[in-house]
Each structure stands twice: as structure tokens, then as C-alpha cells.
Amino acid sequence: MIDPSQALTRIVSDLPLMGTETVSLTEAAGRITAAPVLARLSNPPADVSAMDGYAVRAADTAAGTNLLITGEAPAGHPSDQTVTAGTCVRLFTGSVMPSGADAVLIQENTTRNSDRITVTQPVAPGRFIRPHGQDFTRGQPVIPAGKRLSARDIGLAAAAGCPWITVRRRPRVAILSTGDEIVLPGDTVPPGSIIGSAAFMLAALLKDAGADPVILPVAKDAAGDIRQATTGLGTTDMLLTIGGASVGDYDLVKAALGEAGLVTDFWKIAMRPGKPLMFGHLNGTPVIGLPGNPVAAFVCGIVFVLPALRKMTGDTTSDHGQDIATLASDLPANDLRFDHLRATLKRDGQGTLLATPFPKQDSGMMSPLATCDALILRPAHAPAASAGETCRIIRFGRRDD
Numbered sequence: 001m002i003d004p005s006q007a008l009t010r011i012v013s014d015l016p017l018m019g020t021e022t023v024s025l026t027e028a029a030g031r032i033t034a035a036p037v038l039a040r041l042s043n044p045p046a047d048v049s050a051m052d053g054y055a056v057r058a059a060d061t062a063a064g065t066n067l068l069i070t071g072e073a074p075a076g077h078p079s080d081q082t083v084t085a086g087t088c089v090r091l092f093t094g095s096v097m098p099s100g101a102d103a104v105l106i107q108e109n110t111t112r113n114s115d116r117i118t119v120t121q122p123v124a125p126g127r128f129i130r131p132h133g134q135d136f137t138r139g140q141p142v143i144p145a146g147k148r149l150s151a152r153d154i155g156l157a158a159a160a161g162c163p164w165i166t167v168r169r170r171p172r173v174a175i176l177s178t179g180d181e182i183v184l185p186g187d188t189v190p191p192g193s194i195i196g197s198a199a200f201m202l203a204a205l206l207k208d209a210g211a212d213p214v215i216l217p218v219a220k221d222a223a224g225d226i227r228q229a230t231t232g233l234g235t236t237d238m239l240l241t242i243g244g245a246s247v248g249d250y251d252l253v254k255a256a257l258g259e260a261g262l263v264t265d266f267w268k269i270a271m272r273p274g275k276p277l278m279f280g281h282l283n284g285t286p287v288i289g290l291p292g293n294p295v296a297a298f299v300c301g302i303v304f305v306l307p308a309l310r311k312m313t314g315d316t317t318s319d320h321g322q323d324i325a326t327l328a329s330d331l332p333a334n335d336l337r338f339d340h341l342r343a344t345l346k347r348d349g350q351g352t353l354l355a356t357p358f359p360k361q362d363s364g365m366m367s368p369l370a371t372c373d374a375l376i377l378r379p380a381h382a383p384a385a386s387a388g389e390t391c392r393i394i395r396f397g398r399r400d401d
């Protein structure tokens, strides 16, 4: 058995970087930029007013001063008037500043009488002007390469005048469940059968991570069936198998794919859940053999498949979900397998993030997995820990808006 960090290094080390494609802004959320996004204009494109009021010379705004309104510059309609001593130009939020003015006098600080205003409160030079390019300037990289695009990034790219973005192609990931006992959700479940939940859970996880998952038909516990299912991999960028990874007489994935040309890199890791994890290449396609216990398959998805996808898409900025919390209960010493305990999180009155592990950590139990907020990370041979000690966690459900 190798340790999980070694396993991760071996999985990600020689994964290829995906090619690129150009997508429209409406398709770009969640994708990974393949090149920096360069601003095609400056923002604001000119000095503009931040308020409704009057473009003035600040020196002219002593209380009681009377100014002549020489023109109006609504947003979208710049004025060609120059503000000179004793004059002002009416403008609104977003209006381009006319020449000669160095401040915006907000209308609340004036009284108006026909085409004249009287200043009730002076204004300082530069006040309420958004200077040209204060947000970004033309040609500036506003979004780096390797960034997963959030809704805010999409807004920034739009503001920078970029309707198209060059992103990494989504990795196509085939997911193959194996096992005579596996039926699909909604099927009748004959005695001894179980619903193959893991493929659907992983497909959802991968889709959210920017991959293009395909769920293959379930393969029986027969070498020929498993091989047959993998013959049409074609342009698949990665194959995930589920189940048949352990040491039982019907755990055939490694042997069956071995006959088809699988070159195994490693099999079995010192991790819980996830011990029988396998990694190799089948005719050049990376293959991750996940354990059948659905919680083990999912945790391996989080710990190995997501980093693999990040490597393939060049994603250097995603939050890996690692965090620190405080244990809410004691934990016994750990054995030789790096553990991932399903736990709930809550804040106490002082704002401390408390992690409470579920009492049962069976890797076939779906409801604690679905209701947990985090995995508590317990390294191999970690000594017993007491409530109040800090622990490392991987948090779930953090949205990247």
C-alpha cells in the first residue's frame, strides 16, 4: 500500500493538459481560462460622474456662489461645453465629465432657480469623479490563465469588452460501474441486488468540476463484459471504474483490463475509505479504479479525481476546500490508513468552527455522506485527539459565485 499523497502525485504527474476552445460569455461560467483575458478598453472609458449634480470648478463652490448652467450632459451624451469660471454643466451618474470641470457638486448641495444654481455646500477638487481607467485599462490582463470563471469573472470579462473567452476543453470522463448486483435507480431491485448510486454521484461531482462525464452501461462481474465496456473509449480523456477493485474472487477489474492492455501504476493505498484504489493507463487513457463502496468512491473522487481534473484543465486557482476546524468530540488514535471522517460543522457562540464526526463511518452509508459538511482529515498513525484541538478538514458545499 502506498500513502495517499504518493498516490496523488503519481496520478497527476503525467496527466496531459487539455486543448482549448473559445466559448461565449454565456457558456463560460465554471470553465478554466486557457490564456489571460485582456481588457479591450479601459473602465471607465473616460472620467465620469459618480453622482447626479453639476460639473463645476471646485474653486467656484464657496457656499452662496451663484453659477450659470451652460449645458446638460446626460449619460451617453457627452457635452462639448467647457466649464469656465462662474459656470457649470448639468450631469447625471455615469455622465462624461466636460472639460474644465474638476469636481461634481451633488444636486442636494444646491438650490436651483431656472438656469442658475446657488451652492449650499462647497465641494473638494476630484470629488465624485470616477477617473478614466480606475477599474482597469485597455490591454491589462483582468483575469489570469488557469482561473475557474465565477459569475463575477464573467461580469468583469463583459465589462472588459470580451464576448468570447478561450478556455480549456472539458475532460471527457467515462464512468463504468461493475457488478452483477448493480441495478439502476428506478429499476426493480431483485434479492441480492443494490442500486448503483456511485456513478450518478460521481457524474454530478465531475460535471460541477468542469468535466463532461458519460455513464457507461453497467458491466457484469465477468472479465469479458468489463473489457467489452471499455473497447469504445475513443476520445475519452479518463476512465473511472467503480467496484471490483478489492481482493474478492469477483473483483475482476484490474485483471480484466490487464488483458486489454492496462498498465497498472499502483493498486491499494493506505487510506480510509478508499483502500483498493487502482491507477493505470489503458492504451494511453488514464484509468482510476475506484472502490465499490459508494462513500469510498466519492471520497476518492474528491481526493484524487478532482485534482486530476484540475491538472488536466490547468486550473491553478480553485479553492481545494481545505480548511481548519476545532474538534467537538474526542477521537481515538488512528491506524496506518489516512482517514477521512464524515462530520457536521457548526459555529459556537464565539464563532469557532466546530467539527463533529458521525459516530458511524461505514463506507456504504449514503445518508451521513449526503448530510455531512466536511471530511475530517486524520493522517496515518495520528495520536488520539481531544475535543478542542484543531483538525484539518475538506469542506463541502462552498459555492464559487
Ligand SMILES: Nc1nc2c(c(=O)[nH]1)N[C@H]1C(S)=C(S)[C@@H](COP(=O)(O)OP(=O)(O)OC[C@H]3O[C@@H](n4cnc5c(N)ncnc54)[C@H](O)[C@@H]3O)O[C@H]1N2
Binding pocket: 177, 178, 179, 181, 182, 194, 195, 196, 197, 198, 199, 242, 243, 244, 245, 246, 247, 248, 251, 273, 274, 275, 276, 290, 291, 292, 293, 294, 296, 363, 364
Ligand atoms: N478481504 C478484504 N475485503 C475487502 C477489503 C480488503 O482489503 N480485504 N477491502 C474493503 C474495502 S476498503 C472496500 S472499499 C471494498 C471495495 O471493494 P470493491 O471495489 O471490490 O467493491 P465491490 O466488492 O464491488 O463492492 C463493494 C460494495 O459496494 C457496493 N457497490 C459496488 N458498486 C456500487 C455502485 N456503483 N454504487 C453503489 N454501491 C456499489 C457493492 O454492492 C458492495 O456492497 O472492499 C472491502 N473488502
Ligand code: MOO
Binding pocket: 271, 272, 273, 274, 275, 276, 291, 293, 295, 296, 363
Ligand atoms: O475503502 Mo473501504 O470503503 O475503507 O471500506
